[in-house]
Amino acid sequence: MHFFSIIFQDWQANKNNSKGRFVLLLFRLATYIRKSRILFIIFFPYLIFYRFFVEWILCIEIPWNLKLGKFTTLYHGHSLVINDGAIIGNNCIIRHNTTIGNKQYQDGSFSASPKIGNFVDIGSNVCIIGPISIGDNVKIGAGSVVVKDFPSNSVIAGNPAKIIS
Ligand SMILES: CC(=O)SCCNC(=O)CCNC(=O)[C@H](O)C(C)(C)COP(=O)(O)OP(=O)(O)OC[C@H]1O[C@@H](n2cnc3c(N)ncnc32)[C@H](O)[C@@H]1OP(=O)(O)O
Numbered sequence: 001m002h003f004f005s006i007i008f009q010d011w012q013a014n015k016n017n018s019k020g021r022f023v024l025l026l027f028r029l030a031t032y033i034r035k036s037r038i039l040f041i042i043f044f045p046y047l048i049f050y051r052f053f054v055e056w057i058l059c060i061e062i063p064w065n066l067k068l069g070k071f072t073t074l075y076h077g078h079s080l081v082i083n084d085g086a087i088i089g090n091n092c093i094i095r096h097n098t099t100i101g102n103k104q105y106q107d108g109s110f111s112a113s114p115k116i117g118n119f120v121d122i123g124s125n126v127c128i129i130g131p132i133s134i135g136d137n138v139k140i141g142a143g144s145v146v147v148k149d150f151p152s153n154s155v156i157a158g159n160p161a162k163i164i165s
């Protein structure tokens with residue numbers, strides 16, 4: 001894919017949302033640089049800037065090796081932490097105060113991270129934890145704690161999250 005179509009892939013999905021556009025542009029650029037050994041060496045200072053500015057200052061931890069699908073919408077974003085083992089499909093919406101990550105087992109090992117389908121709309125203040133799968137076209141209510149698999153085409157909410165429609 002052409003460089004500009006890669007780094008601007010989320011632009012339209014964040015219309016009237018300049019922060020979402022800006023952060024995802026920086027993320028796609030970091031991802032692009034990280035994939036090539038030569039770019040990694042030349043633009044290493046950019047990766048330091050990305051980590052410092054986006055992760056530490058803005059508190060939006062979207063690691064550059066995360067598998068994040070196309071046309072992602074990022075609303076607000078602050079206090080967002082996503083484990084780099086997570087997989088997020090295309091056309092998803094992610095908001096603030098959200099964690100998508102793994103859990104630690106009693107033997108000290110860590111689980112896999114969630115696999116999230118396409119067109120998943122994640123409300124604010126959501127935790128999605130563990131080796132679970134969320135299908136396509138799922139809405140996750142604000143404040144939900146999601147620790148189990150959920151099928152496509154559902155609306156889920158609560159702690160622990162359950163299907164509400
Ligand atoms: C600044 C900003 O604007 S940031 C944007 C923040 N907004 C979000 O994060 C949006 C997230 N969306 C939600 O949480 C929505 O409530 C949805 C998508 C989960 C559900 O919306 P709707 O389909 O309209 O459901 P509705 O409001 O009719 O509620 C259905 C039932 O689910 C319950 N419910 C709705 N949302 C939640 C929730 N987040 N947690 C727990 N229960 C919920 C309702 O109490 C209701 O229960 P009842 O049938 O026992 O009365």
Ligand SMILES: N[C@@H](CO)C(=O)O
Pocket residue numbers: 075095
């Ligand atoms: N209210 C918009 C953006 O703040 C949303 O759905 O998240």
